[in-house]
Amino acid sequence: MNIEINSKSYKIEKAVATLLEAMIYIKENTEPTLNFDYGCKSGVCGACSVRVNGKEKLACSYTPQDGDKIEPLKYYPQKRDLIVDKSSQKELLKRVKARLISYNEQVLNSQDEAKTQIQSDCILCSSCYSACPVIEVNSLFAGPFALTKTYKYTIDKREGAVKEHIDVIQSNGVWDCTLCNECTLACPQGIDPKTDIVNLRNLSVQNGYMDPNIGNMSFGGGFGFDANGSF
Amino acid sequence: MRKVDILIVGSGIAGLSSAIKAKSLGADVAVATKGVATKSNSVMAQGGMNVALGNIDRDSPNLHISDTLKSSHNLADKEMVSKLCNGGIDAIKFLEEIGVPFSRLDGADTPLKSIAQRALGGASAKRACYAQDYTGLKILHTLIDGAVNLDIPIFEGLFLLELIKNNDSEVCGGLFFNFDSGEIEPIYAGKVIIATGGFGAIYSKNTNSATSTGDGLSAILKAGGELSNLEFVQFHPTTLKGSNILISESARGEGGYLVNCEGERFIDELSTRDKIAKAIFEQLKQNREVFLDLRHIGKEKLEHLMPQELKLIKQYANTDATQELVAIEPAVHYTMGGASVNEQFEVIGLKGCYCIGEASNANVHGANRLGGNSLLEAVTFGLLGASEALNTTASKIEEQKFNYILPIAKDSDNLEVYKAKNSLSDTLFKQVGIIRDEQNLLKALETIEELNIDSLKIDDTPKHSTLLIELLELQNASVLAKALIKSALWRKESRGAHIRSDYQDELIEFEKNSTVSKKDLV
Known part of the structure; x- marks a missing residue:
């Protein structure tokens, strides 16, 4: 089997179950200076996310096919080969205040657990971010994982400062999403950031904010491209 | 000069719990980690x-203490x-208040009473608090969210090379290789x-992240610190x-059976890990698949309680665990030993x-760790x-010059790194595995010494070189492998996870820790 990494072709002369195994094979047998990142080998550390034929995949859980083209994630500065600089993840988490801001003592139950179960499965692999077409035109957009993380804290009954989360996601946040669903399709954990963003819009309205695109439309922008994609 | 009150090396649950606590006590703290x-x-x-909340069964800290001591084969310290x-x-309580999304029970009257608990091996009550089967993921990410938002700097890509000491022989910082700059830099503290x-990842078959190579332990040993109980490697x-997923x-804990190829159960599934692995x-030795x-x-219960397991079994074994048997084998999972520490x-x-x-041997696991006690140790002893670190006078910081030389030389054969790495990890698994004897241990020591890992060099630019990181890790693996084998040779008995076919009994004269220091490695 042959695979291409950053346009260079490599032959894999061994049966491999995952793309990560193929990359380790290359490193240990033909090109030891090839650089890629990995950790857990079981889909939970998020380090090995790459693009395969243009789609985001975790190398440790993708089964490679002959002719696959492997590239680094989009939007993050490339460090070397398939390694990118994801340090901006943390700046985003900080910007959207993705944490429990003010603990409010509450007794939770199994329904409360279910409400945030999927969102808290996030492994921060950034597949959703790399798949998001909005980042291409607005690099300041908070993007899917940061908004899903914020959403998780806003619906946690223990959060005593919901509005603080809502306040920081108005600009370059929830209203900039086009609801194209690419993030949801890219997530290896089955998380649905698009729906979380829709829910955050509803929460924003409940907290006194309004869709700035509707505002634009009423004052003269009624025709033409609706960047918001809403109906 | 980069200088902080507290420098934490490692960004797992122990390190980040410690960082958040130190910050809350007013310290200027930084976390350095080799990866992300x-x-x-x-x-x-x-x-x-494990926390004896007693939310499902009657339980108490005393019962938990007694289960832990029993599992340790008389090696754990009662006070610790x-x-x-x-x-x-x-x-x-700390985790609940920073927002960890635990699994919950209905109808509780206090926040802690609502946390669901499950049975794990060796426990006399349902004691393990969990978040489905993603407990580590959900605790770690909540800690990351907390640390980032508290402005605790997490310096990623800093690989610990050695500890820095001042003239009074106190540790006052760490010397790091910076993956992003390719330079060597100190952080004083x-x-x-x-x-x-x-250091479970130094074995060929293990369940650990590839990053678990014991770098901190190697640095402690080289700086003159003591390591202990390295021979207790949990499978x-x-x-x-x-x-080996x-x-x-x-x-x-939820009721799964272990059966052999004839469909027979052969062990109490809720016994301790050392006994089950053996x-x-x-x-397997009798050619019976397990x-x-x-x-x-x-199906419904499995999907609710173990979504990750079902996914992993499907993905990596192409097996539907709700309908089919899952083929398994033991692999290295945890290292009970580590740096000897005081109270x-x-x-x-x-x-x-x-x-x-x-990383530490705080004398709480002894010869076998109970499932659920590692997360407890990481958070409790992290806090x-x-x-404790803030309770005593800080080390005097003296700026120093360093002449650390990275193992890089033009025209080196880079593939030698992987040959040595695979040889070392296979040797450990085959000859320093579940069942050991003197002859194999000595053979393993000889093989590893012949690999001459300290003389290996690579031909690559240091900046963003994962090959260089792997060689630095391999150097540490080699130090720990030798220390581990020496400890295993010393312990001429079988106890917990250390099983010797040539010394099968647990002996009173070995009811103590094995220790290794710098002088034992020359």
Whole structure:
């Protein structure tokens, strides 16, 4: 089997179950200076996310096919080969205040657990971010994982400062999403950031904010491209 | 000059718990980690964290203490175990209040009473608090969210090369290789806390993140600190055959069976890991394949309690665990030994250097760790370690010059690194595995010495070189492998996870820790 990494072709002369195994094979047998990142080998550390034929995949859980083209994630500065600089993840988490801001003592139950179960499965692999077409035109957009993380804290009954989360996601946040669903399709954990963003819009309205695109439309922008994609 | 009150090396659950605590006590704290924080081995913990909340069964810290001591084969220290088990309430309260999304029970009257608990091996009550089977992931990411938002700097891509000492022989910082600049740089600190995890990944078949290579322990040893009980390497009974993907103990805790190819159960599934791993190993030696049987638990319950397990089993073994048997084998999972520490978590032989989490041997696991006690140790001793480190006078910071030479030389054969790495990890698994004897241990030592890992060099630019990181890790692996084998040779008995075919009994004269220091490695 042959695979291409950053346009260079490599032959894999061994049966491999995952793309990560193929990359380790290359490193240990033909090109030891090839650089890629990995950790857990079981889909939970998020380090090995790459693009395969243009789609985001975790190398440790993708089964490679002959002719696959492997590239680094989009939007993050490339460090070397398939390694990118994801340090901006943390700046985003900080910007959207993705944490429990003010603990409010509450007794939770199994329904409360279910409400945030999927969102808290996030492994921060950034597949959703790399798949998001909005980042291409607005690099300041908070993007899917940061908004899903914020959403998780806003619906946690223990959060005593919901509005603080809502306040920081108005600009370059929830209203900039086009609801194209690419993030949801890219997530290896089955998380649905698009729906979380829709829910955050509803929460924003409940907290006194309004869709700035509707505002634009009423004052003269009624025709033409609706960047918001809403109906 | 970069200088902080507290430098924490390692960004897993122990390190970040410690960092948040130190920050809350007003310290200027920084975390240095060789990879990215999300890659820490803690993220892979599945089953749960033991705290005797008694939410389902009658339970108490005393029962927890007694289970832990029993599992340790008389090697754990009662005071430290008591500190661990009694500290559980503060630890779980800390996690609840920073927002960890635990699994919940209905109808509770206080926040802690609502946390769901499950059975794990060796426990006399349902004691493990969990978040489905993603307990490590959800605790770690909540800690990352907290640390980032508290403005605790997490310096990623800093590989610890050695500890820095001042003229009074106190530790006053760490010397790092910076993956992003390719340069060597010091961080000075009043206190250093090592939370770099265990060294399970130096074995060929293991369930750990590839990052678990014991870098902090190697640095402690070289600086003059003492390591102990390295021979106690825990094999997890249930990893997927071939890929060694971990299938949590919760699978047995929720009622899963272990059966051989004739369909017979051959061991109490809720016994301790040392006993189960040995029983499985013996079946495999007789060419009887071993399986985990979850079919009778029912699809709905499995999907609710173990979503990750089902996904992993499907993905890596192409097996539907709700309908089919799952082929398993034991693999290295946890290292009970580590840096010897006193009751304040300060490393024996060093001043100003503390060690917490899997990296330390805080005398709470002895010869076998109970499932669910590692997360408890990481959080409880993480929190306590920060307080202790801030409780005494800080080391004097003296700026120094360094002449550390990276193992780089033009025209080196880069492939030699992988030949040596695979040889070392295979040797450990085959000759320093579940069942050991003197002849094989000596042979393993000889093989590893012949690999001459200290003389290996690479031909690559240092900046962003994963090859260089792998060689630095291999150098540490080699130090630890030799120390581990020497400890295993010394312990001429069988106890817990250390099983010798040539010394099969547990002996009273070995009811003590094995120790290794710098002088033992020359």
